[in-house]
Amino acid sequence: MRRACGREHGRCGARVGAAGYRCGVPEEPSPKPEVEVRRSARRTRTVTAFREGGRTVVAIPARFTRAQEREWVDRMVTRLAEGDRRRTPSDDGLLRRAGELSRDYLGGNAVARRVVWSSRQGRRWGSCTPAEGSIRISTRLRGMPGWVLDYVLLHELVHLLHGPHDATFWALLDGYPHTTRARGFLEGVGHAVDHAVPPAGELEAGAGGGLEADGLDADVD
Ligand SMILES: [Zn+2]
Numbered sequence: 001m002r003r004a005c006g007r008e009h010g011r012c013g014a015r016v017g018a019a020g021y022r023c024g025v026p027e028e029p030s031p032k033p034e035v036e037v038r039r040s041a042r043r044t045r046t047v048t049a050f051r052e053g054g055r056t057v058v059a060i061p062a063r064f065t066r067a068q069e070r071e072w073v074d075r076m077v078t079r080l081a082e083g084d085r086r087r088t089p090s091d092d093g094l095l096r097r098a099g100e101l102s103r104d105y106l107g108g109n110a111v112a113r114r115v116v117w118s119s120r121q122g123r124r125w126g127s128c129t130p131a132e133g134s135i136r137i138s139t140r141l142r143g144m145p146g147w148v149l150d151y152v153l154l155h156e157l158v159h160l161l162h163g164p165h166d167a168t169f170w171a172l173l174d175g176y177p178h179t180t181r182a183r184g185f186l187e188g189v190g191h192a193v194d195h196a197v198p199p200a201g202e203l204e205a206g207a208g209g210g211l212e213a214d215g216l217d218a219d220v221d
Contacts, residue, residue: 035077037069049076053193054123054140056080088142091116098135098153105175110157117142125186128156130163144185151182
């Protein structure tokens with residue numbers, strides 16, 4: 001038997017829809033990030049790549065051959081990954097940031113021994129194993145504002161001290177000034193994914209790619 005945020009396992013296993021925050025126990029690693037290729041007849045000279053709901057989408061002209069598709073998917077996935085690395089801290093950077101946040105907002109009481117990015121968090125933003133002092137942060141947070149990443153780090157740091165999402169838990173997060181805003185931000189992201197906002201690739205022709213906040217474009221020729 002396991003309760004939400006099961007104390008008997010010392011792990012957070014809760015999914016808190018109302019809070020727009022999902023966290024839980026770790027999952028087994030699986031091999032590859034998912035890439036979806038979208039062919040568009042409207043698209044003639046550009047390739048676009050962006051993140052959508054945990055997947056990487058590469059939009060290509062319909063006229064591309066399979067060989068061109070492979071070449072451009074490889075190229076764009078590599079470029080997105082380079083962008084991720086530039087924009088986001090390394091695992092060491094996450095651990096350092098967790099230390100600063102614990103010091104600033106939790107009196108240094110939460111001590112994370114290991115903080116890593118994880119692409120295997122499913123729909124969760126983060127998860128932790130208090131017995132090990134380890135925290136995993138979803139790679140879906142890459143590129144989001146720093147105050148959102150800080151909130152997720154703090155959320156998991158608080159779990160190292162206190163399992164359930166009860167009044168005590170939220171009181172521990174009280175000192176962080178962006179908690180409400182960050183929860184709203186994540187709730188909005190979750191809502192967009194759950195309610196299948198029209199794919200960015202399809203909007204692009206009319207809307208100038210306005211949804212592709214995390215995307216990049218390339219000229220084909
Ligand atoms: Zn939690």
